[in-house]
Amino acid sequence: MSLFASGVASIIQIKAWGPVGSGLLSIQGTSFNFVAPLIMGGTALKTGGADVPTMMAALFGTLMLASCTEMVLSRILHLARRIITPLVSGVVVMIIGLSLIQVGLTSIGGGYAAMADHTFGAPKNLLLAGIVLALIIILNRQRNPYLRIASLVIAMAAGYLAAWFLDMLPANTAPTNSSLITVPTPLYYGLGIDWSLLLPLMLVFMITSLETIGDITATSDVSEQPVSGPLYMKRLKGGVLANGLNSFVSAVFNTFPNSCFGQNNGVIQLTGVASRYVGFVVALMLIVLGLFPAVSGFVQHIPEPVLGGATLVMFGTIAASGVRIVSREPLNRRAILIIALSLAVGLGVSQQPLILQFAPDWLKNLLSSGIAAGGITAIVLNLIFPPEKA
Numbered sequence: 440m441s442l443f444a445s446g447v448a449s450i451i452q453i454k455a456w457g458p459v460g461s462g463l464l465s466i467q468g469t470s471f472n473f474v475a476p477l478i479m480g481g482t483a484l485k486t487g488g489a490d491v492p493t494m495m496a497a498l499f500g501t502l503m504l505a506s507c508t509e510m511v512l513s514r515i516l517h518l519a520r521r522i523i524t525p526l527v528s529g530v531v532v533m534i535i536g537l538s539l540i541q542v543g544l545t546s547i548g549g550g551y552a553a554m555a556d557h558t559f560g561a562p563k564n565l566l567l568a569g570i571v572l573a574l575i576i577i578l579n580r581q582r583n584p585y586l587r588i589a590s591l592v593i594a595m596a597a598g599y600l601a602a603w604f605l606d607m608l609p610a611n612t613a614p615t616n617s618s619l620i621t622v623p624t625p626l627y628y629g630l631g632i633d634w635s636l637l638l639p640l641m642l643v644f645m646i647t648s649l650e651t652i653g654d655i656t657a658t659s660d661v662s663e664q665p666v667s668g669p670l671y672m673k674r675l676k677g678g679v680l681a682n683g684l685n686s687f688v689s690a691v692f693n694t695f696p697n698s699c700f701g702q703n704n705g706v707i708q709l710t711g712v713a714s715r716y717v718g719f720v721v722a723l724m725l726i727v728l729g730l731f732p733a734v735s736g737f738v739q740h741i742p743e744p745v746l747g748g749a750t751l752v753m754f755g756t757i758a759a760s761g762v763r764i765v766s767r768e769p770l771n772r773r774a775i776l777i778i779a780l781s782l783a784v785g786l787g788v789s790q791q792p793l794i795l796q797f798a799p800d801w802l803k804n805l806l807s808s809g810i811a812a813g814g815i816t817a818i819v820l821n822l823i824f825p826p827e828k829a
Contacts, residue, residue, distance in 0.1 A: 440623050440694045441469045443729025448685035448697040449722035452678065453715050461678030463658045464707060464718040466725075467685055470698035472643050472650070472808055473502075477695065480636035495693070497631035502690040504632060505640035509683030512648050516676045523652060523675070525666060526774055527817045529764030531653030532660075533778075534785040534813040535701040536758030541789070543754050546747030553743070563605055564744045571598040571748030579709060588710045591749055598745035609740045620730055627693045642801070644683065646811040647698050651682045653814065654699035657760050661704050662713035666764055704760060705753025771827050777820045785813020 448467035455462030477498055484494040516523070545551070547568040553559040571594045578590035586593075602608050655678040656666050665671045678699065686696035707713050768774060788794065789809030795802065806812040 440621070440692050440729060441689075442725050443623055444685075444689040444692045444694045445469065445697055446722045446725030446727075446729060447688060447692075448681075449718060449725065451685055451688075452681045452699070453718040453722065455677055458677055458680060459684060460681045461655050461658070461674045462715070463655065463662060463664070463674060463678075464703065464713050464715055465655065465658050465678065465699050466703045466718060466721055467682075467697040468700040469689075469694065470647060470686075470696045472647055472698070472811075473640070473696050476636065476639045476643055480633055480639075483635070484633060492628045493631065495628040497633040498636075499626075499628065499690040499693060500631045501633050501636050501640055502696060503630075503687050505637055505644055506683045506686040506690065506696065508641040508644040509648050509686065510680055512645065513676050513678075513680035513683065516652075516679060517672055522818050522822065524821060525764050525767045526777060527814070527821050528653055528656040528666070529761045529767075530778055530781045530785075530817040531649065531761070531810060531814045532657040532701075532764055533758050533761030534782065534810050535650070535653055535657070536705075536754050536756070536761055537782075537786060538789050538809050539701060539754035539757065540751065543747050543751035546743045547751060548744075548747070550743035550747075563607060567598060567601055567605065567607060567742065567744040568748035568751075570601050571595060571745055572752060574598075575709070575749065575752055584711070588712055591706065591709060591753075595741070595745055595749050598748060599741060602742045602745060607742050607744075609742070621732055622730070623692050625691050625693075639801070642805060644686070644696075646805065646808055647682065647696070648679050649814045649818075650701075650808070650810050651679050651699050653810070654678075654701050654704070656764060657701065657704040657757060658699075658707065658713075660760050660764055661707045661756075666767070701757055702750065702753060705750070705756045708756040708760060709753060773824050773827050777817055777824065780820060781813045781817040784816040785809045788812040 445466075445468050449465070452460050452465050452467055453463070454460055480501070481494050481498060484497055489497070547565065548554075548559040549561060549564040553561070553564065558564070574594035574597055575590050578586045578593060581587060599608075652675055655675055656671075658664075659666050659671060659674065664674075682698055686698075689695060689697050765774075765778060786809060788806055792807065795806060798806070806815070
């Protein structure tokens with residue numbers, strides 16, 4: 440049901456229903472931030488004797504309650520104008536892009552399956568990713584706007600054909616015995632609450648709000664929309680509110696919280712297309728993919744190096760977008776110090792998570808995401824370092 444929920448959430452985010460939604464081309468997807476606390480909470484419930492339906496009911500019920508944290512925060516964002524500056528939001532966008540590059544490189548090497556069978560980084564994986572990457576670059580340098588817009592689709596299609604020619608398509612492409620259509624059942628497991636898990640999840644929703652601010656800022660920037668002023672603040676508030684509401688809806692449909700995906704901004708930057716109508720089409724596709732497992736199965740069998748070659752350049756453009764946002768403020772000694780320390784903390788935690796192994800659980804939950812760690816660092820330093828006089 441994750442794809443179905445992502446499609447519904449994307450429509451809510453893109454359409455902007457009154458105060459809900461950013462009104463930008465911002466595709467939603469299942470957030471990874473909640474994996475660790477949900478695993479810990481589920482393990483504790485099972486250890487305490489809960490069966491699987493009871494455990495799932497408690498997890499989804501607690502998520503529904505905790506998602507209200509983000510909805511409440513969205514209503515007071517206007518009070519944080521001194522905190523949400525181009526410097527802070529630009530640093531967060533930079534960390535998002537730089538953190539995602541590792542994901543792209545992992546796919547280029549063949550993904551985690553290739554790591555398991557010791558074929559990671561095999562020449563054929565690098566060749567396949569290189570074909571996709573080279574095609575994207577060549578097509579983006581063409582004068583024909585349609586070739587630029589379709590560069591990702593053309594490159595990935597060519598990569599898929601090359602994978603077939605090189606006999607690199609996954610072996611398990613045969614149709615499964617799953618049902619033709621899956622109808623979503625709200626609250627399938629019932630409803631429960633795990634009070635011990637509520638506070639950690641509320642904390643993660645606060646962190647997700649910060650990431651959403653960065654994602655919406657990046658989307659505004661690559662869509663040539665303002666990244667300051669009343670319209671920008673309205674979009675931030677609507678986007679964060681939609682994020683919380685979408686996570687609530689996702690829990691109702693028995694799946695995990697949704698959030699804005701930064702990868703979306705790389706696609707906008709590469710293709711030059713920021714139309715919301717494209718977003719509605721993509722959202723409907725996600726809903727269809729969620730309802731028809733056989734269709735989504737085909738998408739899941741795109742070889743990892745093909746995805747890696749396409750995503751590497753997208754993630755790089757997200758980081759570059761962050762640089763552009765930061766450059767809207769004077770890059771004096773104060774700004775450079777804030778950028779340097781924030782990037783060091785954010786990327787350091789991402790690259791060496793064991794640095795927090797002896798920290799209290801609440802601190803680990805707070806800083807386990809490099810995006811959150813770097814964003815919090817930028818906010819704190821921006822508040823305590825006095826502005827330099829002109």
